[in-house]
Amino acid sequence: MKKAITRRPKMADVARMAGVSITTVSRSYNEPDAVSEKIRLRIAEAARSLSYIPNVMAGSLAATRSKTVAVVVPTLNNSVFALTLEEMTGVLNRRGYQVMVSSSDYVLEREEELVKSLLSWSPAGIVLVGRHHTRGTLRLLVEDGLPVVEVGEYLEGAIDSNIGFSHREVGRRIGRHFADLGIRRLGLALVALPGDHRAADRAAGFREVVHEAGLHLEEFVLSERASSKGGATAFADLMGRPDRPQAIFFSNDMLCLGALFEAGRLGIRVPDDVKLCGYGDFDFAATSSPSLSSVRPPDREIGRQAGELLLERFRGEGAPLSINLGFEHIVRASG
Template sequence: MTQPPRRPRKRSATRSVTLSDVAASAGVSAQTVSRVVRDPLSVSDATRSKVEAAIEATGYVPNLAASNLASNRSRTVAVLVPQINASVFADTVHAFSTALAAHGYQIFVGTTDYLPEHEEEVLRSFLGRRPDGVLMVGTDHTPGTRALLRAAGVPVVETWGWSDEPLDLLVGFSNAAAASAMVAHLVERGRRRITFAGRHTSGDPRAAERLDGYTAAARDLLGAAPRTVDAGPEPVTMDTGVALLDLALERFPDSDAVMFSSDVFAAGALQACVRRGIAVPGTLALAGFGDFEFARHLVPAMTTVAVPGALIGELGAELLLTRMRGSAVAVTRRDVGYRIVAREST
């Protein structure tokens, strides 16, 4: 007895779309689809467009858990920053994420609140998710954090600082040198009684380095003892900037310049001066650090130290991608430098 022809089995409404389904839709091999998912730039533009259109049409979502188990790679990178809101680190994170996404990597971000112990806790949690690499802001870490990174055996890039003995890869600049350069700028503008205002907490080594740079320059260029005021554990806000201005004028009423460790502090102080009728820069010159977008829109516009935050993210991604692919990095330390942006406030 002749058997009727077998009908093609229809895909169940509850069955997930597979790699083979996408390959059939795009008219390519399953291996090509896999390459597009894993590393989009490794495939020609035309082929990638066909596969991406098929992925969208079929609603395919890659099974990352299975892929990660098979390859022992998570296609993720952990990012640890002190804070993300109203932060100069946001440009670095955005550029870093964009560069990695082009190669099929995603990031997960944790904030440390400038607390070294919290950085260790966040890192421990993240390493449990098996990232393929780690980006960190800063070069100063607890012994526990260093031990965790050594044991993890994944590439690490430190940023926004400088060290002669980095953990692994480094993309940054000297905060101390940048602060010294700002003192030199203020001296060139005729300022002789320069007060430094910032947070001197142990959890923010970059601010401490800026203080060190100011202190060395004040002694070398002015032959004077440093004049500093400390915000303590107060947050990086404009309100704290006002409090720092009050401290500076109370302790050093003859100040002719106040140099802040952050543009956020400087902006709060500038607005307070405008409200109080303190002429800037006539009576008091003000300077910040970071070159936030708002710095150039203030009236008067804020003199500051500009750091290429986006470039830090791009270079950090470049170094990590090279190492995560198993290749050697010829230059493991990249100094992105800084520049003094002289505006109306000085």
């Protein structure tokens, strides 16, 4: 019986299992037309069995790490991630590192495929968003052993290092704020995209306060990306119900802005008839009329600290750690 391989599999391991030379394995990846289909299939099966990831940088960098940091975000269509990436990229670029960004579209299986592909470039480190990953992703990262930083959420039991804040506490903070104002009927407009666990956590925290305080809650769930149109639709539905809310918490500021527009169209006064609060503190939140209350996540600080933490690890300094940066609840004219 062959001895089990516990380190990261090498090309030689694939060659041994497939019964071919290392040169043939290399050629099957780099010059597939030069290898028969039968041999290519045998090599591919061996690679799958061993969870082997070909190192596409091997020809020029041998076994060393590249000066690249791989980043996988859920979406590129979100200013929250853009600010984090901008700050982190600046920190890393100043030290000669380049950032390679991919989007998983909130699909964990897609994230696993991206991680597998990115590892083939021997990155110096990798950054992922959130705490939810497939077992395959976790196995790939643990076996590779490179520095990993999970950003955007504060959590215990991180793969390596973690920088973020509690989204559940965001929801709880907004719920307590409305409850302290004496509001008894609340609304929640939630974008429920599969894989967006952070929005789900904010909603869960909000519901917890509603339950603890014995308040009434009306919910509207959107299954599409946040937009002002979706916010207008959610607002009209919630305010048309018999127990219409006195205050509404939205998944993000874009929904909240749409609700503000719809309130004007329907002749509903904000904040006199209903109070509104979003999430993200987008640029327009402070300049809309009335200005929108929101939650400001520490996006830039997350990016800066993630970049600096990775640089420390690349120098062989520091150790894995978890950092809770908290968040700001900004109360403006909308309540």
